[in-house]
Amino acid sequence: DQQVKQNSPSLSVQEGRISILNCDYTNSMFDYFLWYKKYPAEGPTFLISISSIKDKNEDGRFTVFLNKSAKHLSLHIVPSQPGDSAVYFCAASLYGGNQFYFGTGTSLTVIP
């Protein structure tokens, strides 16, 4: 059963505009959330994370928002750049747990 869901397989955005990638989860015990970015023919690389005690974490052009009541998180990229074109995976982990639960990924295309 998929505990972390990314319902949009793909997203296209114009360069300079905002990209919003969404992620939903079902397990209310998840305590930590991450976004990984994956280019073709490469492995995923860590992008940004957020603890459940926060509702926002920002790192440069990337901001992750967490809505615990809705079991929803989102990644905002502002402004979007062509180099941001990649597959983005959302992941979650349990407090004290040992594994990450990944979503199915969203393929972002930033159009120049």
Next chain:
Amino acid sequence: DAGVIQSPRHEVTEMGQEVTLRCKPISGHDYLFWYRQTMMRGLELLIYFNNNVPIDDSGMPEDRFSAKMPNASFSTLKIQPSEPRDSAVYFCASSLRVGYTDTQYFGPGTRLTVL
């Protein structure tokens, strides 16, 4: 550091054949993870090791799958016999330690095609 190294990068085989995927983790990392990526399920954890010892293999889909870590710098994932539904990209990842917030570093993956 060269990062996590996986070989081969691509593997094409016929149904029923044995397949062995290899991984070299980042030096000094105590944890090693094997994942499988499919369109339907995203990244699934198959098994992970701590100090060369398998800790959780509940994600291994069937007895056809096995994994070993004979030393701190090498791990294998074996499928025997392989089936077309095993076609996927297999990733190896390592981390310095496992806390639920620790970053995992992924290798480039092995794209497996079973005909």
